[in-house]
Amino acid sequence: MMKVQDVMPWFRLFPPNLWAVAYFEGVRYGHFTMGVAELLCSWALEGHELPIVQMMEHIREQLTGWFHERRSIGMSMQSVLVPSAEKVISEAVADSQCYQVLRANKVEFEIVSSERTNIVDIQSRCCS
Template identity: 55%
Template sequence: MPRLTILSDRRKSIVDAVELNFPTAFHGFCMLHLSESFRKEFNNTLLVNLLWEAANALTVMEFEAKLLEIEEISQDASYWVRRVPPRLWANSHFEGTRFGNLTANVAESLNAWILEASGLPIVQMMECIRRQLMTWFNERREASTQWTSVLVPSAERQVSEALERARTYQNVHRFAESCFTVATYRNTYSQTIHPVPDKTLWREMSGGPEGEDSTEDIIVNPPKSLRPPGQPRKKTNSNWRSRSGKTRCAL
């Protein structure tokens, strides 16, 4: 199994889930959430910009230089930053490959439209998600047929900009991660997402006697939910009555 790179918003539940289910994955924090927490704590645009520059630094020396600049402005801010292990958010210390992503914006864009489906019954929700994914796959598959470059357009632009800054580069494509190539992009969206069959056909094959197949209905149970702590909130009625049954009105 390949070692995944997972970016999250630092919630403890996600951190614990990654450690439990993906123990070999490289787990990093989303810089957008980290910088917002930093901004709320210190409310200083210059410090926030330096934090982003430290995150984007490609060498440990450059990273430490940015942290020293933060310390010169605020020792408290420097202490706050150093409490967060740099291997979780800084490019220079990250042990895996972030593929140019410091934020989890990719997942945020997915959450934006999936929220519309989250309130639907389970079958309709899954159908809504399937339709959206089918549309995405088809659009991306069609778009990639027009590309003639080695890398996807966004990666090609970055390479072109780098070539403008340093014209001595030769055959830079061989240094790019394979995930940025058009071939990998096309392969990602090569599969077709088919419609879900009618629910009358939702049968599960179960092992029976040799040479025979038996079927049984698939039962989808609702997710387990825990009762929130504390006493349940009671609804109160502003038009209360006395024990005698007479309505009292406060003047």
């Protein structure tokens, strides 16, 4: 059985923003909830009067059904992205049609629109 002390040296090879939500600086798609934990608790409550082995079997059966349903949904998707992310990207692409991108140098770009002009530095990840 793996222990926390066995895994921590491996985690420390990577910066926390790659594995810890608290340090993640990127955009999160969707939202974080306790949905899975709540679901597991509800399944455990459904079988709370059962002996432990039967309760675990009940949870396993529920998970199997859930995984099958999610896999079926995933297999029917035409994109590699989930629908909510696909929508965000499609809207961003549509909005970007009104922008003109001019290269200033190796790392700086001037983004021109009818509303304003911004300088974007992709190396420092800064935008005026």
